[in-house]
Amino acid sequence: MIADLVEPNSRVLDIGSGDGALLAMLQSRRHVDGRGIEISQTGVNECVARGLSVIQGDADRDLVHYPDDAFDYVILSQTIQATRNPKLVLSELLRIGRRAIVSFPNFGHWSIRYSIGLRGSMPVTRNLTHAWYDTPNIHFCTIRDFVALAGELGATVETATAINSTGQKMGMKMPWWFWNLFGEQAVFVLRRGL
Amino acid sequence: MTPTVDIERKSRTTSAGNREALEPSSPVAYFGPSEPLHLDAGIDLSPIQIAYNTYGELNEDRSNAILVCHALTGDHYAASQSPVTGKPGWWSSIIGPGKPIDTDKYFVICSNVIGGCLGSTGPASIDPETGEPYGLTLPVITIPDMVRAQAMLVDRLGIDTLFAVIGGSMGGMQVLQWTVSYPDRVFAALPIATGARHSAQNIAFHEIGRQAVMADPDWQAGRYFVYGKRPVKGLAVARMTAHVTYLSEMALHRKFGRNLQDRERLGFGFEADFQIESYLRxxxxTFVDRFDANSYLYMTRAMDYFDIAADFDGSLARAFQGSKTRFCLVSFSSDWLFPTEENRAVVHALNAAAASVSFVEIETDRGHDAFLLEEPNFFGAIDGFVSSAARARGL
Known part of the structure; x- marks a missing residue:
């Protein structure tokens, strides 16, 4: 899904590379010049063994060292909710990448609203498996919140996609409130400026 | 025999190390008056010799050579028995058939650095003009000087581009310097537990070591060889201080704690009551048997002077601008000599220069010396990086 958003032969920074599966796929299918940042030692070791250029680090600390427009795409997949300062991280993505691709779990999904609103307890779902006390996800947001933050940072939403609980892409024609209620995951492509 | 008697005896004998300095048992490359080594000190040093070892076979298109750079008190016996100590090579767990640096695939070169004391030209070598060892008349040697000499050796071996340059600590400094001095001759670089400059704290520890050597009456202003003496007490103290910086507080506690050495209770004196004291002594x-005191001064000075960014208006990123080399840096979490942040500073500069760089911090309590020890994650990182670079180079 993210791979489809990346132009071939572009320069890509993947933040939160994990075992390097996405970067490796982007390199083999889209022939990108890829770099990665990954927080765990095992993840970095797996990436290095795959021949990927990945540094051990995190989005909160390491992005500041990259020059402006260093990449065509900066990808932040399922990670923004785990950063200490999502606003700063997002503004850094927009600075060092011509485009930022951000995916995140939508905290506005009906199942989460149900859990908090009706059951009165923090949600533990198929995708959000951590209990409140051990979750790395400290800054959840909804699709609506994310659109607002992008606007605050003066970014343009180039494309946005929501994925429902069956893994289907939701129709482009749907209004934001519908996505925000029924989209379980969201993928945004942003660029700097309006 | 008590240590005191032993050290008195040692100060009046030549060491096995000194014999290697003058008549190395390894291959040696000689460079005569037509091929001087241009030193940063502004002097052309000539003649020079470089002692080295090789492991594995150079392939037909000469594309599989790996240069391994040794650390402060290391030598070119990276993967073969040291003629001085009789011990296996200092990286024999990493270099060899089927090992992370696989000598079935690669041609590994390791040379004794200029200024060293195991066969390459250094302060213990004979100055042809005087017929005496250089001592302190040898110009100060820098890391770029060492690398320039290595490049002369690599030329002599008929190799244009090195597949990889690998080394830890002072060896890592040489790796970084290679990528800056000869960016087109290094396909892959693996600097380990190192930095792009020597920190104030590290210079401080080196200065303590040098002062210990120079405070030894047997040092004789660097001319101990004339008097048939060696400043072993001073050099031993220098080594003891340095050795603490190679370990970590956690590792010292784990290995020694406050355990007593060969006794049930405190001796109420100044013998080695504690195991850690005995260990350091x-x-x-043992260090003074294999290392020349003046060489120790030159080696530590070379590290102190190291500051890559200084030649690039203080910008480390500029030093790496346009680099096509694939980098992988490795640091160790408990290393307080070259802490992760020093290594990370290099990574950030490489990022800023848009270089291809990987970076791993290995979790360990074994301090700086971890780069010489068997650490599975460390070996995995070396293996992974070298193998993937080999694929990229078609090896």
């Missing part, structure tokens, strides 16, 4: 005493 042993480290100091």
């Amino acid at each position: 042993h480290q100091g005493m």
Whole structure:
């Protein structure tokens, strides 16, 4: 899904590379010049063994060292909710990448609203498996919140996609409130400026 | 025999190390008056010799050579038995058939650095003009000087581009310098537990070591060889201080704690009551058998002077601008000599220069010396990086 958003032969920074599966796929299918940042030692070791250029680090600390427009795409997949300062991280993505691709779990999904609103307890779902006390996800947001933050940072939403609980892409024609209620995951492509 | 008697005896004998300095048992490359080594000190040093070892076979298109750079008190016996100590090579767990640096695939070169004391030209070598060892008349040697000499050796071996340059600590400094001095001759670089400059704290520890050597009456202003003496007490103290910086507080506690050495209770004197004291004394005493005191001064000075960014208006990123080399840096979490942040500073500069760089911090309590020890994650990182670079180079 993210791979489809990346132009071939572009320069890509993947933040939160994990075992390097996405970067490796982007390199083999889209022939990108890829770099990665990954927080765990095992993840970095797996990436290095795959021949990927990945540094051990995190989005909160390491992005500041990259020059402006260093990449065509900066990808932040399922990670923004785990950063200490999502606003700063997002503004850094927009600075060092011509485009930022951000995916995140939508905290506005009906199942989460149900859990908090009706059951009165923090949600533990198929995708959000951590209990409140051990979750790395400290800054959840909804699709609506994310659109607002992008606007605050003066970014343009180039494309946005929501994925429902069956893994289907939701129709482009749907209004934001519908996505925000029924989209379980969201993928945004942003660029700097309006 | 008590340590005191032993050290008195040692100060009046030449060491096995000194014999290697003058008549190395390894291959040696000689460079005569037509091929001087241009030193940063502004002097052309000539003649020079470089002692080295090789492991594995150079392939037909000469594309599989790996240069391994040794650390401060290391030598070119990276993967073969040291003629001085009789011990296996200092990286024999990493270099060899089927090992992370696989000598079935690669041609590994390791040379003794200029200024060293195991066969390459250094302060213990004979100055042809005087017929005496250089001592302190040898110009100060820098890391770029060492690398320039290595490039002369690599030329002599008929190799244009090195597949990889690999080394830890002072060896890592040489790796970084290679990528800056000869960016087109290094396909892959693996600097380990190192930095792009020597920190104030590290210079401080080196200065303590040098002062210990120079405070030894047997040092004789660097001319101890004339008097048939060696400043072993001073050199041993220098080594003891340095050795603490190679370990970590956690590792010291784990290995020694407050355990007593060969006794049930405190001796109420100044013998080695504690195991850690006994261990350090042993480290100091064995070191003086294999290392030349003046060479120790030159090696530590070379590290102190190291500051890559200084030649690039203070910008480390500019030093790496346009680099096509694939980098992988490795640091160790408990290393307080070259802490992760020093390594990370290099990574950030490489990022800023848009270089291809990987970076791993290995979790360990074994301090700086971890780069010489068997650490599975460390070996995995080396293996992974070298193998993937080999694929990229078609090896």
